[in-house]
Amino acid sequence: MSFSPYSMTVRLAAGAGAAILLLALAGAAAQAQDQTYVMKITTPTLNAALDQYANVYAAAVAKDSGGRIKPEVYPASRLGSIPRQIEGTQFGAIQCAIIPPEFFVGVDERFEVLAAPGLVSSVTQGQRIAADSEVLKLILGLGAQKGLRGAALGLAEPAEVIAKNPIRHLADFKGKKLRIFASDFQADAFKRLGATPVAMSPSDVLAALQQGSLDGSVAGVELLSGLHFYDAAKYITMTNHSAIFFVVEISKKWYDSLPADLQQIVDQDAASVSAAFNPRALEILTAARKTWTDAGGELIELPDDERSEMLKTLSSVGADVSKDKPALSAAYQAVSEAAQRSQ
Secondary structure (H helix, E strand, O other): OOOOHHHHHHHHHHHHHHHHHHHHHHHHHHHHHHOOEEEEEEOOOOOOHHHHHHHHHHHHHHHHOOOOEEEEEEOOOOOOOHHHHHHHHHHOOOOEEEEOHHHHOOOOHHHHHHHOOOOOOOHHHHHHHHHOHHHHHHHHOOOHHHOEEEEEEEEEEEOEEEEOOOOOOHHHHOOOEEEEOOOHHHHHHHHHOOOEEEEOOHHHHHHHHHHOOOOEEEEOHHHHHHOOHHHOOOEEEOOOOOEEEEEEEEEHHHHHOOOHHHHHHHHHHHHHHHHHOHHHHHHHHHHHHHHHHHOOOEEEOOOHHHHHHHHHHHOOHHHHHHOOOHHHHHHHHHHHHHHHHOO
16 A cells, blocks of 8 residues: 555645644643642631631631642631621622621522521531531522532631620610621511610621720621720620521632632542531630630620520521521521531
């Protein structure tokens, strides 16, 4: 068999083209391996579970990616108010937001279900709820169509109430103007206690307390101690009426730009750090309570009978708020069942 000069030329050209293509692909792969990706991580807290988790997560991602991802942690709302942090993450200007889920209610109202009162009776139970497979499937999937990729869920701390004037009894809630998270569950709960709820970002609360436009605020002692709220108000009533969780949301736009191996690292490290972080979270909570009292603040416990009365008053909030909203009702039912399983 013989080949014409023309066919030989075609074969040689094809071979050369294939070699060039292989070289180009190899070069592109090498370039992808050499490329670095900045990962801005934002939280609203300082010296609290959210930003401390962020530090551990950042270190894990930097190590496991071999430096190809360069995380930068921005605590204490340094990248803007919580709504701005969420928007920045959706649009890719921020790559990761670690924020209590109810602040994402504008993305999907089901994010607020974990703020329902009466679900969590202890820190360890709350940690088990955060690890429940059904809860994870629900919460981490809520932002998928809105530019967000849920990566992990954790318990930060119990919710308490700070006030300029001490709240020592249930009757002291009446007439108080209290800042709440952006949650109908919290709004309804404090209306039942006679207070006027006002949704507000944490970054605005300190000034509002100092200026007297707020009487108090729902928050956790970690955030309050870390941001030195004791300079404005010294009294925290340990209501423990609900729990403050945190959700790790990754910018889908940024995530989709990563090579597959880095995507895997971002996902796996978020989950593994969350699972391993629980003992550290308890240490942070204990330290924050000590910081508060060392600074001259007071931690107040309601009388046992009044605390029982409060929990009874709030026990139906979740069902009542969600009953006319099928999707929210189903989500509340799912987390309620998880709470029962985790007792």
